Amino acid sequence: MVGTKVIIIGGGIAGPILSLFLKQKGFEPIIYERQESVTDAGLGLGLQPNGLIILDKIHGLLESLEGCAIERFLMFSEVPEDAGILADSDAPSKMKEKFGHSILSVKRTTFHRQLVEAAQKAGVEVVFGHRLVSLKQDDNSVTVTFANGNTATASFVVGCDGLHSDTRISLFGKEEPSYTGLAQCGGISPTPDILRGQKTMMNVFGNGVHFIAAVCNDTETFWASTRREPESKETWRSMDQEAQEKFKQETVIRNWGNGVGELVSTATKIVKYGLYDRPELSTWHKGRVVLIGDAAHPTSPHLGQGANQAFEDINLLTELLKQNAPGSGEYSTESLEKIFTDFEKQRIPRCAQLVKEARRLGDQRVLVGVEACKERNNEMRMKFGTKDNEAMAFKLYERTLDLKKNTPSESK
Known part of the structure; x- marks a missing residue:
């Protein structure tokens, strides 16, 4: 039986880790990364x-x-x-x-390369040179259009595309940092x-x-x-x-x-x-599309928690997806809304606290x-x-x- 197809936008640090978690739980993730290579x-x-x-x-x-x-x-x-x-x-x-x-x-470059290779070895397709420009949702799926004109469709989409997230812009509009x-x-x-x-x-x-x-x-x-x-x-x-x-x-x-x-x-x-x-978001999803990691809660580096908080996102999100998996293998928009809302209820307060603590620590370190x-x-x-x-x-x-x-x- 073919698992539920999931599009992951972003092949940096969070994307490959998410793909490995999803693969272990029976999903069929595919990663689209805007850069041409690692x-x-x-x-x-x-x-x-x-x-x-x-x-x-x-x-x-x-x-x-x-x-x-x-x-x-x-x-x-x-x-x-x-x-x-x-x-x-x-x-x-x-x-x-x-x-x-x-x-x-x-070393980030070494770590990144190892994660991408681990995802590929696990059977995850990683497609480079694809930058998201728009999302179109219906009752059963999401279709993603890329800058090169290609499209892809899946049950749902997870935006892992970092600080300059095109997924976040598509959902909530462009923000001024x-x-x-x-x-x-x-x-x-x-x-x-x-x-x-x-x-x-x-x-x-x-x-x-x-x-x-x-x-x-x-x-x-x-x-x-x-x-x-x-x-x-x-x-x-x-x-x-x-x-x-x-x-x-x-x-x-x-x-x-x-x-x-x-x-x-x-x-x-x-x-x-x-x-x-970036402005703090009150929600990280719309319909069948959800943000995680820096795309959802970008933070300054002073607490050293950017990647680690993305891993916490991944752990909880994949657990909720598995716990609420439909018998047919296909998620309704209503079920995904519930999963993403439950995910946010736990993660938004924690991430907001750590973002503020990182900012405070940065100010403390650079005193004049x-x-x-x-x-x-x-x-x-x-x-x-x-x-x-x-x-x-x-x-x-x-x-x-x-x-x-x-x-x-x-x-x-």
């Missing part, structure tokens, strides 16, 4: 316990991923009036025992000695600038610096060589210690992008003024700087990520 966009991702618990439900996937299980947190201050180490903790090495998984740091006042420059670099010993994630705080770096494989580290500056374009593409060299020479962090200056000077790829907010920076530094010392506070840090982490709902026993 691209080199982006830098790295921190796959956190709440996301890894879900990925572990796909047989063999986690074991095949190339990445680095983080064992150590380092925090420094580069504020001259309050410089020095804020925390050096091996708490990440204990996360697996506590939560079932630690943090897995991955609002600039947060923060821009990031990030890169991929050879791992410096200070991070090479233990598998390390490092945060460095300055006056008006924040820097984060994470080892992502045996030889490379991805990093990003955030600062307040005039509006920057929202793109994740690499700078040209001249712009990269100019950044290396002019950035305020080029003279920072603790490996920061070395990471900047040796970067093999640097990108720059502004951070923008010596006294404000000292206050922030003291808070970091209190939360993460002593072993006595490890339990408090774990409790805060557990509450933020809602890990009690995703216990290790459910991971298979």
Whole structure:
């Protein structure tokens, strides 16, 4: 018996994962991606316990991923009036025992390629070079029209097409994003000695600038610096060589210690992008079409939850689809409306909370003024700087990520 056909718009990170979940549950997903092939966009991702618990439900996937299980947190201050180490903790090495998984740091291009290959190996068709331009729904199906004139029809459509979602525009119209006042420059670099010993994630705080770096494989580290500056374009593409060299020479962090200056000077790829907010949606679906991941709830990167929240979306949506599967294999519009509404009732409040927390954390990290920076530094010392506070840090982490709902026993 042929499973229910599902069109997935977007072949980035969420799309292939969704296709694997749907395939395991007996659906027939097909992915349409607007790019012509897997691209080199982006830098790295921190796959956190709440996301890894879900990925572990796909047989063999986690074991095949190339990445680095983080064992150590380092925090420094580069504020001259309050410089020095804020925390050096091996708490990440204990996360697996506590939560079932630690943090897995991955290079985005490698991770993306592995996901697409896993989907194709599972029998999912991935069609590149197809950009959605319109959707037409009837009582039994959705027909998608692409910019190249091709069309495709399925029982329902899931928009996984990210921050610049064409699916979202087709459902709710074009929106004007609002600039947060923060821009990031990030890169991929050879791992410096200070991070090479233990598998390390490092945060460095300055006056008006924040820097984060994470080892992502045996030889490379991805990093990003955030600062307040005039509006920057929202793109994740690499700078040209001249712009990269100019950044290396002019950035305020080029003279920072603790490996920061070395990471900047040796970067093999640097990108720059502004951070923008989108209006919060009260619903993520219309009829037979639903949004997930960044298409539904785009977030700034400061909490490291963009991909992980997409995985939570996928886990719940596919469970609801399976639980409410019709005997005929074909979903009515009424049944899909109920499934998508139940999905939103659980996911919208949680994602809205985390989007706000990510924005708050970004503002906290990029403080301007010596006294404000000292206050922030003291808070970091209190939360993460002593072993006595490890339990408090774990409790805060557990509450933020809602890990009690995703216990290790459910991971298979």
